[in-house]
Amino acid sequence: MINTVCQACSGDGYTPQPLFSVVDNEPHTAVRPRPCRWCGKTGTRRGIRPRD
Numbered sequence: 906m907i908n909t910v911c912q913a914c915s916g917d918g919y920t921p922q923p924l925f926s927v928v929d930n931e932p933h934t935a936v937r938p939r940p941c942r943w944c945g946k947t948g949t950r951r952g953i954r955p956r957d
């Protein structure tokens with residue numbers, strides 16, 4: 906089994922998720938880390954085979 910660095914989160918296990926919210930009629934933009942759905946926060950992906 907080969908473990909490779911997750912391409913989606915670069916091994917962080919989290920991906921930046923832009924959030925838009927309005928507080929007191931003022932728009933706010935924030936970036937929040939979100940658990941990577943590709944690797945499950947592990948930062949690595951497994952089961953990658955050259956050919957199936």
Ligand SMILES: [Zn+2]
Pocket residue numbers: 911912913914915916917918919941942943944945946947948949
């Ligand atoms: Zn990932």
